[in-house]
Structure formats: C-alpha cells, structure tokens
Amino acid sequence: MDTVSRxxxxxxxxxxxxxxxxxxAVLVTNLLNVRYLTGFTGSNGALLVRxxxxxLFGTDGRYTTQAGIEVPDVELVVDRGTVPALARAAxxxxxxxxxxxxxxxxxDGLAGLEKVLADAAGGGAAPELVSVRRAVEALxxxxxxxxxxxxxxxxxxxxxxxxxxxxxxxxxxGRTELQVGRELDARMLLLxxxxxxxxxxxxxxxxxxxxxxxxxxxxxxxxxxxxLDFGATVDGYHSDMTRTVCLGHAADWQREIYExxxxxxxxxxxxxxxxxxxxxxxxxxxxxxxxxxxGEHFTHGLGHGVGLEIHEAPGIGPQGAGRLAAGxxxxxxxxxxxxxxxxxxxxxxxxxxxxxxxxxxxTSKELLVL
Amino acid sequence: MDTVSRxxxxxxxxxxxxxxxxxxAVLVTNLLNVRYLTGFTGSNGALLVRxxxxxLFGTDGRYTTQAGIEVPDVELVVDRGTVPALARAAxxxxxxxxxxxxxxxxxDGLAGLEKVLADAAGGGAAPELVSVRRAVEALxxxxxxxxxxxxxxxxxxxxxxxxxxxxxxxxxxGRTELQVGRELDARMLLLxxxxxxxxxxxxxxxxxxxxxxxxxxxxxxxxxxxxLDFGATVDGYHSDMTRTVCLGHAADWQREIYExxxxxxxxxxxxxxxxxxxxxxxxxxxxxxxxxxxGEHFTHGLGHGVGLEIHEAPGIGPQGAGRLAAGxxxxxxxxxxxxxxxxxxxxxxxxxxxxxxxxxxxTSKELLVL
Numbered sequence: 130m131d132t133v134s135r136x137x138x139x140x141x142x143x144x145x146x147x148x149x150x151x152x153x154a155v156l157v158t159n160l161l162n163v164r165y166l167t168g169f170t171g172s173n174g175a176l177l178v179r180x181x182x183x184x185l186f187g188t189d190g191r192y193t194t195q196a197g198i199e200v201p202d203v204e205l206v207v208d209r210g211t212v213p214a215l216a217r218a219a220x221x222x223x224x225x226x227x228x229x230x231x232x233x234x235x236x237d238g239l240a241g242l243e244k245v246l247a248d249a250a251g252g253g254a255a256p257e258l259v260s261v262r263r264a265v266e267a268l269x270x271x272x273x274x275x276x277x278x279x280x281x282x283x284x285x286x287x288x289x290x291x292x293x294x295x296x297x298x299x300x301x302x303g304r305t306e307l308q309v310g311r312e313l314d315a316r317m318l319l320l321x322x323x324x325x326x327x328x329x330x331x332x333x334x335x336x337x338x339x340x341x342x343x344x345x346x347x348x349x350x351x352x353x354x355x356x357l358d359f360g361a362t363v364d365g366y367h368s369d370m371t372r373t374v375c376l377g378h379a380a381d382w383q384r385e386i387y388e389x390x391x392x393x394x395x396x397x398x399x400x401x402x403x404x405x406x407x408x409x410x411x412x413x414x415x416x417x418x419x420x421x422x423x424g425e426h427f428t429h430g431l432g433h434g435v436g437l438e439i440h441e442a443p444g445i446g447p448q449g450a451g452r453l454a455a456g457x458x459x460x461x462x463x464x465x466x467x468x469x470x471x472x473x474x475x476x477x478x479x480x481x482x483x484x485x486x487x488x489x490x491x492t493s494k495e496l497l498v499l
Numbered sequence: 500m501d502t503v504s505r506x507x508x509x510x511x512x513x514x515x516x517x518x519x520x521x522x523x524a525v526l527v528t529n530l531l532n533v534r535y536l537t538g539f540t541g542s543n544g545a546l547l548v549r550x551x552x553x554x555l556f557g558t559d560g561r562y563t564t565q566a567g568i569e570v571p572d573v574e575l576v577v578d579r580g581t582v583p584a585l586a587r588a589a590x591x592x593x594x595x596x597x598x599x600x601x602x603x604x605x606x607d608g609l610a611g612l613e614k615v616l617a618d619a620a621g622g623g624a625a626p627e628l629v630s631v632r633r634a635v636e637a638l639x640x641x642x643x644x645x646x647x648x649x650x651x652x653x654x655x656x657x658x659x660x661x662x663x664x665x666x667x668x669x670x671x672x673g674r675t676e677l678q679v680g681r682e683l684d685a686r687m688l689l690l691x692x693x694x695x696x697x698x699x700x701x702x703x704x705x706x707x708x709x710x711x712x713x714x715x716x717x718x719x720x721x722x723x724x725x726x727l728d729f730g731a732t733v734d735g736y737h738s739d740m741t742r743t744v745c746l747g748h749a750a751d752w753q754r755e756i757y758e759x760x761x762x763x764x765x766x767x768x769x770x771x772x773x774x775x776x777x778x779x780x781x782x783x784x785x786x787x788x789x790x791x792x793x794g795e796h797f798t799h800g801l802g803h804g805v806g807l808e809i810h811e812a813p814g815i816g817p818q819g820a821g822r823l824a825a826g827x828x829x830x831x832x833x834x835x836x837x838x839x840x841x842x843x844x845x846x847x848x849x850x851x852x853x854x855x856x857x858x859x860x861x862t863s864k865e866l867l868v869l
Binding site: 170190191194195231232233234235236237238239240260262311312314315316318319321323324325328339340341343428 | 540560561564565601602603604605606607608609610630632681682684685686688689691693694695698709710711713798
C-alpha cells in the first residue's frame with residue numbers, strides 16, 4: 130500500500146473515533162500525530178479531521194511545496210497562524226463539537242483557540258471543545274507494515290553500527306564512555322540514521338549499575354561491564370537496544386547476573402503474545418529475577434512501546450494496563466543493577482504477531498568478552 | 500563564578516520578578532528553564548521558587564544521585580509525581596498566589612495541578628494560579644559569561660567540522676546532500692558536540708533557493724551553489740551558522756547575489772549595538788537587499804536569539820519588538836532566494852556587547868569556490 134493510502138486509512142480510523150464520540154471534527158495539534166495521519170515531516174502543521182466534510186491540513190508558507198508533495202490528498206490551508214486558520218474553518222463548517230488534544234495543547238494555546246472560535250462564531254454558538262486525549266496515540270500503538278519496515282531498518286542500523294565498532298576494537302580499555310558514545314552516534318548517522326533515537330547510554334564498570342547513566346570521561350577498564358543502550362531513527366521511527374559486554378574477561382559474579390538477566394529477557398520475549406496482559410509480560414521476566422534474590426535490583430518496568438516516539442504505548446510494567454495486540458512494537462529490557470559494582474541490561478525491540486514475536490534487534494545476546 | 504552561584508543568581512532574578520508581581524511562589528515546569536535555574540540536565544524536573552521560603556527542586560528516583568551533584572544548593576524533593584509534590588509543598592507553605600508557565604504547561608497538566616492544589620488545601624483556599632508566561636525566557640535572553648563560553652565552544656565545533664570536511668574534499672560534485680549532511684553531523688559529534696543543533700540543511704543547486712530545504716538524494720553538481728546551515732550543541736547551548744559556497748566555478752549571477760547578501764549581512768552585524776531596536780537591525784540588512792531589487796527574495800526575518808534553544812528571544816525581523824541589550828546572543832542571516840535557480844544565505848552567531856559585537860562563528864565569509 131502506498132503512503133498516501135496508509136495515512137488516509139489512519140485518518141478514517143480517527144474519523145470513526147470522532148463519530149463514536151459525537152464529534153463533528155477533531156483538531157490534531159501534536160506534530161507526531163499530524164505526521165502519522167498525513168505523512169507531513171515539517172516542523173509546523175496541524176490537521177482538522179471532520180466526519181461530514183473534507184479534512185484540512187494546515188501549515189505555513191515555508192512548507193507549501195513540501196506539503197504538496199507529502200500530503201497531496203488533503204486540502205491545504207497555508208497560514209502563519211495554522212491552528213487559528215483551521216479553527217475558523219471548523220466554525221465555517223458549522224462544527225458543533227470539536228475534539229482537541231488536551232495532552233498536547235498548552236494552556237495559552239487553549240485560551241487562544243477559545244478566543245478564535247468565539248470571534249469566528251460572531252454572535253452564534255462557538256463549537257464546544259472536547260478532549261480526545263491520546264486518541265491518535267491509541268491508534269499509533271498498532272503498527273502497519275510500512276511502520277514495521279521503518280522500525281526494522283532503524284534496528285538494522287543500530288545493529289550494524291555496534292558490529293562495526295566492536296570489529297574495529299573501539300570498545301577497549303583506555304577509551305572513555307564519551308568517546309564510545311559519540312562514535313556510536315556518528316556511525317549510526319553514517320549508516321543512514323536521521324539521528325540517534327535518544328541520548329546514547331555508555332556505562333562502564335560501576336556506572337553500569339546506574340540504569341540511565343550519561344556517558345562521561347570514565348575510562349573503560351579491563352574486567353569492566355560495558356553497558357550500551359542506544360538506537361537509531363529512520364523515517365521518524367526509533368529503535369532501542371541494550372547490550373552489556375565484558376571487557377577482557379568475565380568474573381563469576383558477572384557471568385551469574387548476565388545469565389540471570391538473559392534468562393529473564395528470554396522469558397519476557399516468550400510472553401509476548403496477542404491478548405496477554407502487560408502486567409503478566411512484566412511478571413514473566415521479573416519473577417525469575419526475584420526468585421534469584423535480585424528483585425530489588427530490577428528497578429524499572431520491563432519495556433515500552435516504540436515508534437515515532439522512543440517511549441509510547443503500551444507501557445509494560447507492574448503498573449501497566451491493557452493487553453498486547455498484533456502489530457505492537459515493544460521493548461523487552463530487564464536489568465539487574467548492583468550499586469557500586471555493576472549492572473546488566475539486555476534489551477530488544479520486537480513486534481507482537483499472531484505467531485512468535487518478530488525480533489528486530491539482531492545483535493547476539495550471548496555474553497560477549499571483548 | 501562557579502555554576503552553583505550562577506544558578507542561584509538566576510533564581511534570585513526570578514524571585515525578584517515574582518515579588519514584583521505579588522507572587523509567593525513560581526512553579527517552573529519548562530525543562531530548559533529548570534536547567535537554566537538549577538543546572539539540572541535530566542529529563543524530568545520542576546522547580547518551585549519562593550519569595551519567603553527556601554526553593555524546592557523536584558525530580559524522580561532515577562535522578563536522585565544526579566540531582567545531588569548538579570543541584571547541591573536547592574532542597575530536593577524526590578517523587579514520581581514531581582509537579583504535584585511541589586504543588587503540595589506550596590500549599591503547606593501557605594502560598595496565596597503562585598505563578599505557573601502557561602506557555603509550557605499542557606491543558607491536562609493545569610487541570611491536574613488545580614485538583615492537587617484544591618485537595619491539598621482541604622477546606623481552605625488553594626493558591627491562586629497566575630500566568631508568568633516567558634518570565635524565565637526573558638531572563639535567558641541575556642547570557643552570562645558561562646553561557647557565552649558554551650556558545651563559543653558550540654560555534655568552534657561547527658567551524659572545525661566544516662573546515663575538516665572541506666579540506667578532505669567531501670563537498671564535491673557527485674556526492675549527495677544527504678551524505679554531506681550526515682558527515683557534517685557525525686563530524687560535529689566526534690569533535691565533542693552533544694548533538695547537531697537542529698536538522699542540518701544541505702541544499703545544492705536549485706534546492707539552495709528553498710530556505711529550509713531538507714537534504715535528500717540530490718547530487719552536488721559543478722557550478723552549483725551549495726548552502727550549508729548547521730550547528731552544534733555543547734553543554735546544552737546551540738550554535739547556528741550558514742555558509743554558501745560555489746562548486747567548481749562561480750557564474751556572474753552567483754557572484755552578484757553572493758556579494759549582495761554578504762554586504763547585507765555585514766550591515767546587519769554592524770547594526771548590532773546595545774539599545775538598537777530589533778526592527779532597525781533587520782532593516783539595516785533588508786534595505787540593502789530591497790535597494791538591489793531583491794526585496795521579495797528575502798522571505799524571512801534577519802535573525803533570532805540562540806542559547807538553550809536554537810530559536811529564542813529576541814526575534815530580529817520586521818515584526819520584532821524590543822531593543823538589543825549587552826549579552827544577547829543572536830544570529831544575523833539574510834538570504835536571497837531565486838526560485839528554480841539558487842539562493843544564498845550567510846549566517847553568523849554573535850554576542851551583543853557594549854562595544855562591537857563578538858563574532859562566534861569564525862568560518863570565512865569570502866565567496867569560496869571549491
């Protein structure tokens with residue numbers, strides 16, 4: 130299916146949600162949601178999806194040409210005040226109830242929107258504003274084939290970047306976390322990533338016990354754990370992978386927690402099945418770690434959805450809610466962190482399917498001693 | 500001055516603003532503003548600045564250690580619900596009027612905040628919420644020495660990256676815009692940037708006439724203009740520079756608009772003086788371009804402030820407002836774009852001082868033929 134048909138399908142899905150909720154229109158302001166629903170990749174755009182009238186896409190004059198190419202199938206409104214222009218169009222279309230994204234619009238933005246609607250309605254009734262918080266994000270949780278292909282490529286870039294750095298000996302004692310991190314980021318760009326998915330984590334030795342350590346001037350040393358958590362963005366889609374290796378040699382305690390985390394991670398992956406409660410997925414991995422006496426050393430959720438954002442629905446953790454569905458893209462990333470000593474996290478990005486999950490991050494999870 | 504004293508000074512400045520406006524407290528939710536006022540670089544934090552009680556810094560458990568290092572001088576509140584925890588503390592401190600950032604807080608966030616305040620007040624009066632939109636951004640417009648040093652480094656990284664690429668012959672016919680852009684980004688990372696400042700613009704040939712062209716598979720060709728607009732982020736501060744070069748040789752029309760834009764850019768830089776109205780700065784460059792008959796080919800403002808954000812106060816354009824002050828960091832970036840043919844933009848980042856402005860982007864602005 131071509132991209133235009135994909136985005137039209139997505140807008141139809143939002144239209145169905147709107148109709149169910151008795152809305153004539155939905156004003157989409159979140160830029161990633163606009164991208165999802167239209168294909169537009171610029172930095173300013175908004176979308177008005179309507180139940181009984183044509184949709185309208187708004188942007189400013191910088192993007193007239195780009196909008197024509199990326200969004201050929203939605204009527205274009207070019208205006209410096211994108212949201213006001215769409216709001217006035219909604220009033221002209223006699224919208225009575227209009228959805229808006231209360232999880233995205235800022236307080237000043239709502240005040241401005243209310244004023245524009247009242248002004249445009251003149252003496253008449255302005256459309257009633259109704260929150261549709263996270264309605265588009267709910268659609269985004271299920272990826273279509275195009276999105277899965279972008280995720281596959283994003284994961285492949287990360288796999289390749291790490292393989293090349295390891296092969297060149299870049300992960301060796303004497304180098305610093307920062308050097309390794311910057312080289313990993315640079316390599317991903319050269320392999321075709323638009324950007325790193327998030328601030329790359331490189332954590333050596335005791336730093337590996339800090340779940341979200343920011344790389345610093347710490348030198349890699351013989352006998353260290355080296356934890357690398359990173360990803361690439363391709364066509365707007367993010368990959369997310371963590372690998373932990375040993376430098377020089379692996380001590381018994383390192384092998385022990387590595388094997389524990391690897392087993393928990395395999396159990397988490399095996400639990401990724403359509404219909405499974407996300408709390409049960411988390412428990413599949415967490416119970417193994419707890420049974421080994423390390424429950425308090427696994428201090429975060431098991432995973433999260435990934436797509437146009439690095440963290441999106443569904444959350445997979447003890448406090449999660451909901452069940453897995455085919456087409457969800459999720460991470461599975463248990464960890465055991467021994468403060469002051471070191472820690473291990475192993476993380477993959479996978480697609481939930483009606484059969485076994487599809488593994489997108491293909492780097493080996495065998496304990497690697499470099 | 501050390502960083503801790505700097506951030507304490509900035510909080511005192513906000514405290515003075517709060518006192519002027521009759522506020523007991525200001526709740527700062529914008530993460531860059533929190534960073535500016537505390538030094539905190541994590542991904543979740545909020546700050547309560549109070550006129551008669553100690554300030555409070557809130558973050559979650561992931562950042563306890565980091566907060567202790569980066570924000571040693573503000574009392575720490577660790578809570579998964581950072582903003583609610585600070586709001587409850589404000590009620591316990593009997594705040595009657597509390598400022599909040601209506602240009603940052605989302606609609607759902609305000610509703611949640613109002614509920615927390617009402618619950619915490621019990622039967623009593625909850626603090627009245629008062630918008631302090633862009634109060635911290637107004638402080639941020641004037642950079643202190645530490646910030647200027649970070650900007651200097653960010654500009655130096657960009658200068659160096661471009662110099663290395665040019666010296667290696669990376670800007671030559673046959674290569675694509677995307678290749679050049681990714682290499683420029685990668686080089687900045689290897690030179691110590693945390694990230695590119697924004698999506699790097701590489702525009703060859705007719706694409707150079709598109710002010711914000713996104714690099715694509717277009718090949719560089721002999722006789723092309725090649726426009727590069729890019730920057731590096733160092734310690735959170737952004738640089739911004741545009742250079743336009745000719746590939747192989749320069750035609751007369753190319754030399755003509757290049758010299759025009761260079762003259763306009765010099766005029767804009769010369770107009771950067773304390774007390775000058777931003778509209779007059781814009782006009783200093785724009786009038787030259789208009790006098791040469793290219794007024795309609797210069798389709799954007801002359802420049803903008805730069806700092807923790809790539810675009811911040813002050814805006815320098817025909818619709819701008821306000822006057823320059825010492826310590827402002829701004830860009831000067833006129834352009835002439837001939838649709839379908841090619842365009843030139845020349846941009847520097849500079850600091851406004853009581854004397855001549857300090858030029859931070861040092862790459863030559865002579866017409867370079869590569």
